[in-house]
Amino acid sequence: MGVTKSELFNPQQNEMAQIAKVLAHPARVAILQYISRQDACICGDLVEETGLAQATISQHLSEIKKIGLLKGNFQGKNLCYCIDKERWEAIHDLFESFFTRIGQQCC
Amino acid sequence: MGVTKSELFNPQQNEMAQIAKVLAHPARVAILQYISRQDACICGDLVEETGLAQATISQHLSEIKKIGLLKGNFQGKNLCYCIDKERWEAIHDLFESFFTRIGQQCC
DNA sequence: ATTACAAATCGTAATATTGCGATATATAAA
DNA sequence: TTTATATATCGCAATATTACGATTTGTAAT
Numbered sequence: 001m002g003v004t005k006s007e008l009f010n011p012q013q014n015e016m017a018q019i020a021k022v023l024a025h026p027a028r029v030a031i032l033q034y035i036s037r038q039d040a041c042i043c044g045d046l047v048e049e050t051g052l053a054q055a056t057i058s059q060h061l062s063e064i065k066k067i068g069l070l071k072g073n074f075q076g077k078n079l080c081y082c083i084d085k086e087r088w089e090a091i092h093d094l095f096e097s098f099f100t101r102i103g104q105q106c107c
Numbered sequence: 108m109g110v111t112k113s114e115l116f117n118p119q120q121n122e123m124a125q126i127a128k129v130l131a132h133p134a135r136v137a138i139l140q141y142i143s144r145q146d147a148c149i150c151g152d153l154v155e156e157t158g159l160a161q162a163t164i165s166q167h168l169s170e171i172k173k174i175g176l177l178k179g180n181f182q183g184k185n186l187c188y189c190i191d192k193e194r195w196e197a198i199h200d201l202f203e204s205f206f207t208r209i210g211q212q213c214c
Numbered sequence: 215a216t217t218a219c220a221a222a223t224c225g226t227a228a229t230a231t232t233g234c235g236a237t238a239t240a241t242a243a244a
Numbered sequence: 245t246t247t248a249t250a251t252a253t254c255g256c257a258a259t260a261t262t263a264c265g266a267t268t269t270g271t272a273a274t
Binding site for chain 4: 001002003004025027052053054055056059060074076077078079
């Protein structure tokens with residue numbers, strides 16, 4: 001096996017899990033923090049910053065992209081990433097209501 | 108490989124990722140929601156509720172336990188789980204400040 | 215068009231996760 | 245103590261994730 005039985009769960013639960021999965025790696029947490037710290041949204045010194053290989057960083061970036069969190073555009077020959085603020089807020093809201101709802105009802 | 112290089116990241120980033128990993132499966136999202144919905148904190152009809160095998164549910168519960176989110180005690184011969192509210196709030200705060208901090212600085 | 219460089223993708227190896235049947239362990243009742 | 249039932253753990257197979265070297269693709273400058 002090793003395959004998640006998504007069909008057993010509702011779309012909200014699957015979405016929640018899918019997004020959490022992106023945050024479930026310290027490199028991706030670090031990448032999001034680093035990008036947000038830069039005034040202008042800076043690109044690929046993430047390799048230097050983290051100590052991971054270029055291919056690995058690129059792979060992590062693509063995971064973050066999959067849930068719509070990254071906007072990238074070229075500035076010179078550098079690809080310049082920044083966080084999609086609207087999407088960030090949407091995901092923030094999703095987590096917020098998840099935590100609040102469970103926190104209220106629980107025990 | 109297949110092994111996360113945690114030593115490259117700081118403790119906060121690793122903790123964040125570790126907790127997110129627990130939320131990164133729809134079954135565990137569903138389990139948390141189900142437990143919180145029950146008035147009294149109910150136990151193992153999670154098998155019926157989700158359609159996963161008993162061994163699988165037990166494994167998911169143990170993942171949730173690892174980050175301190177579950178308290179369990181026997182009531183009769185049933186093990187009765189509930190969410191540790193303090194821990195829940197702590198984790199809520201962790202995510203809240205993560206989302207807020209990045210949301211403020213970003214772009 | 216050629217060159218230089220940055221980032222994406224490919225291929226692959228190592229490890230982790232998911233799921234479940236079988237079994238062991240724990241609790242309450244008889 | 246034996247029995248019944250609930251939950252945990254073991255062992256294993258299938259799939260997913262992580263990481264990286266090598267290569268390809270994309271962009272800007274020459």
